[in-house]
Amino acid sequence: xxxxxxxxxxxxxxxxxxxxxxxxxxxxxxxxxxxxxxxxxxxxxxxxxxxxxxxxxxxxxxxxxxxxxxxxxxxxxxxxxxxxxxxxxxxxxxxxxxxxxxxxxxxxxxxxxxxxxxxxxxxxxxxxxxxxxxxxxxxxxxxxxxxxxxxxxxxxxxxxxxxxxxxxxxxxxxxxxxxxxxxxxxxxxxxxxxxxxxxxxxxxxxxxxxxxxxxxxxxxxxxxxxxxxxxxxxxxxxxxxxxxxxxxxxxxxxxxxx
Amino acid sequence: xxxxxxxxxxxxxxxxxxxxxxxxxxxxxxxxxxxxxxxxxxxxxxxxxxxxxxxxxxxxxxxxxxxxxxxxxxxxxxxxxxxxxxxxxxxxxxxxxxxxxxxxxxxxxxxxxxxxxxxxxxxxxxxxxxxxxxxxxxxxxxxxxxxxxxxxxxxxxxxxxxxxxxxxxxxx
Numbered sequence: 191x192x193x194x195x196x197x198x199x200x201x202x203x204x205x206x207x208x209x210x211x212x213x214x215x216x217x218x219x220x221x222x223x224x225x226x227x228x229x230x231x232x233x234x235x236x237x238x239x240x241x242x243x244x245x246x247x248x249x250x251x252x253x254x255x256x257x258x259x260x261x262x263x264x265x266x267x268x269x270x271x272x273x274x275x276x277x278x279x280x281x282x283x284x285x286x287x288x289x290x291x292x293x294x295x296x297x298x299x300x301x302x303x304x305x306x307x308x309x310x311x312x313x314x315x316x317x318x319x320x321x322x323x324x325x326x327x328x329x330x331x332x333x334x335x336x337x338x339x340x341x342x343x344x345x346x347x348x349x350x351x352x353x354x355x356x357x358x359x360x361x362x363x364x365x366x367x368x369x370x371x372x373x374x375x376x377x378x379x380x381x382x383x384x385x386x387x388x389x390x391x392x393x394x395x396x397x398x399x400x401x402x403x404x405x406x407x408x409x410x411x412x413x414x415x416x417x418x419x420x421x422x423x424x425x426x427x428x429x430x431x432x433x434x435x436x437x438x439x440x441x442x443x444x445x446x447x448x
Numbered sequence: 449x450x451x452x453x454x455x456x457x458x459x460x461x462x463x464x465x466x467x468x469x470x471x472x473x474x475x476x477x478x479x480x481x482x483x484x485x486x487x488x489x490x491x492x493x494x495x496x497x498x499x500x501x502x503x504x505x506x507x508x509x510x511x512x513x514x515x516x517x518x519x520x521x522x523x524x525x526x527x528x529x530x531x532x533x534x535x536x537x538x539x540x541x542x543x544x545x546x547x548x549x550x551x552x553x554x555x556x557x558x559x560x561x562x563x564x565x566x567x568x569x570x571x572x573x574x575x576x577x578x579x580x581x582x583x584x585x586x587x588x589x590x591x592x593x594x595x596x597x598x599x600x601x602x603x604x605x606x607x608x609x610x611x612x613x614x615x616x617x618x619x620x
Contacts, residue, residue: 206450212453215450216454220457220460220461223461223462223465224461224464224465227461227462227465231470232469232472235490235491235492236474236491237488237489237490238476238477238487239487239488240478240487241485251517251520251555254491321458325462328586329586330583332491332554332555333555
């Protein structure tokens with residue numbers, strides 16, 4: 191067990207030294223924090239009300255924090271594009287430069303190797319985004335969101351990133367090409383964003399493909415907010431898709447010649 | 449060392465955001481007519497400069513600066529401004545361009561009524577006068593924490609290297 195942990199530690203050290211070397215990790219942190227603060231401070235601080243629509247005043251005060259969260263989260267719609275780029279650097283590039291051969295001289299299973307690489311992208315991106323939210327809330331929010339809203343948003347973010355990373359990982363191990371991984375990731379992202387703007391798109395499909403947007407719409411009860419049943423089902427289906435995509439990636443990676 | 453660098457970068461980004469967007473102006477429009485009055489609720493943290501002009505150039509209106517919670521209770525429960533305790537009030541004016549003092553970070557409301565019950569479309573701009581001090585000080589604390597981690601891990605590393613070097617010299 192100890193030897194296994196030591197091997198995993200060595201693998202992580204290699205990953206941080208190669209795929210996440212300075213200033214990649216620091217740059218990603220800067221971009222994510224900057225995007226969230228920009229949207230929160232510029233567009234999340236005001237709303238109109240009228241005695242003609244008295245309910246909106248009441249709703250606004252109750253939902254000021256969710257509205258601010260929603261504004262901040264808008265930046266992550268674009269910033270999640272970092273996921274395929276980082277997967278390309280971490281998973282696809284070693285195919286091109288032959289670094290997997292060096293990796294596999296270590297006594298580690300291929301499954302562990304791919305799990306570490308893809309898992310690290312999810313862990314780092316989702317941790318940074320969650321930290322951006324948790325640090326910004328006490329600094330900039332006049333009213334705090336409820337714990338339930340916050341929990342839902344964090345879960346949805348982790349799922350959304352896991353979905354983007356799992357699809358990009360599958361493309362990476364299948365094509366073994368850095369550019370194909372980036373382009374594939376961007377195509378999936380574009381389809382996802384088009385679905386958001388499409389009139390009459392089923393809310394369950396939006397929850398499955400973009401849990402983050404569905405969750406933020408749900409907490410502000412926006413025009414396209416999904417019902418709670420759709421949200422719960424969508425999140426579970428989304429998680430299952432992530433698991434299936436990763437299993438597929440592992441199976442392909444096991445049989446791939448590096 | 450790496451953690452320190454990340455924390456430091458995050459702190460610098462928060463400081464930069466507070467300086468760049470901390471006093472970003474909020475703008476919006478408000479329509480008042482007959483007995484329907486309206487306003488804008490916003491989150492603010494320092495004194496503000498407010499500009500209000502009717503979009504068609506003329507018209508008389510009254511403006512009230514309220515605490516957000518007060519605005520909520522008054523407007524929702526009573527549908528009237530009369531029971532509210534405004535922090536500042538300006539009645540029967542044709543435009544407004546002045547600085548308003550706020551007690552601190554919180555939710556505030558600018559509430560507009562038309563004394564002559566005419567249709568008015570008001571353009572409102574709210575300019576915070578100072579950088580967002582709360583975000584700025586938070587950024588400074590985080591950047592300092594990052595620096596402390598970087599310096600202490602660098603010191604630890606140096607100490608360890610010196611110890612190793614000492615052991616090697618002794619054994620030789």
